[in-house]
Amino acid sequence: MSLTAKFIVIEGIDGAGTTTQVALLHRALLDKGFKVLTTTEPSTGEIGSFLRNVLASRDTSWAAEELALLFTADRLDHIKREIKPALKKYHYIICDRYYHSTLAYQSKANGKNLDWLISINQPALKPALTFFLDIKVATALLRMARANRAQELFENENQLKRIHRNYHRVINELQKRGEAIIVLDGEASPQEILTAELKIIGGIS
Numbered sequence: 001m002s003l004t005a006k007f008i009v010i011e012g013i014d015g016a017g018t019t020t021q022v023a024l025l026h027r028a029l030l031d032k033g034f035k036v037l038t039t040t041e042p043s044t045g046e047i048g049s050f051l052r053n054v055l056a057s058r059d060t061s062w063a064a065e066e067l068a069l070l071f072t073a074d075r076l077d078h079i080k081r082e083i084k085p086a087l088k089k090y091h092y093i094i095c096d097r098y099y100h101s102t103l104a105y106q107s108k109a110n111g112k113n114l115d116w117l118i119s120i121n122q123p124a125l126k127p128a129l130t131f132f133l134d135i136k137v138a139t140a141l142l143r144m145a146r147a148n149r150a151q152e153l154f155e156n157e158n159q160l161k162r163i164h165r166n167y168h169r170v171i172n173e174l175q176k177r178g179e180a181i182i183v184l185d186g187e188a189s190p191q192e193i194l195t196a197e198l199k200i201i202g203g204i205s
């Protein structure tokens with residue numbers, strides 16, 4: 001039987017729990033007997049590695065447009081190297097962040113460059129389903145402080161507030177264009193969020 005994986009994306013501001021949910025969802029779908037591939041942006045490729053270094057070193061010298069082009073180039077590289085070749089081998093491919101992140105992190109507070117960001121991402125494969133884990137900025141800051149991990153480039157209150165507002169604008173715009181994006185309460189427990197995701201995935205399968 002030939003497989004065509006359903007491509008599922010999990011999104012949210014830093015600390016929203018995307019990495020937690022990707023791992024839980026992976027395990028839950030495996031337990032149901034599906035073949036599942038989990039992957040992450042930035043990717044493990046050359047551009048992705050470069051970008052992870054920019055984020056970790058909090059290098060502020062890059063303009064939003066430069067970062068947008070680099071993240072998008074990494075995405076196309078990721079699709080070509082990992083996602084496309086996996087489509088026929090798995091039932092589900094789950095991706096921790098995707099173009100919604102570029103659209104939210106690299107768009108201006110007034111949303112002026114959003115059309116351009118959407119347009120450079122046109123070549124990217126559209127997800128079958130995207131979950132946006134919605135949490136308050138205050139919750140994100142609290143979780144990051146608790147986890148006691150090194151702060152990255154966008155992980156401060158002002159940036160998170162802008163990115164949080166941008167995500168909602170991005171979701172509205174992409175939903176208007178027909179994308180299936182489900183907003184989930186990221187403040188619920190990991191298990192409750194997983195249950196909600198599985199119910200929705202069951203609905204599209």
Ligand SMILES: Nc1ncnc2c1ncn2[C@@H]1O[C@H](COP(=O)(O)OP(=O)(O)O)[C@@H](O)[C@H]1O
Nearest residue numbers: 014015016017018019020143147186188189190
């Ligand atoms: N639903 C949740 N409720 C409470 N804490 C959570 C939840 N999901 C994740 N966390 C915690 O919040 C922190 C950030 O989670 P993580 O999955 O790394 O987020 P992200 O990948 O979106 O930055 C971790 O310490 C994690 O254990």
Ligand SMILES: [Mg+2]
Nearest residue numbers: 018019020096
């Ligand atoms: Mg993460």
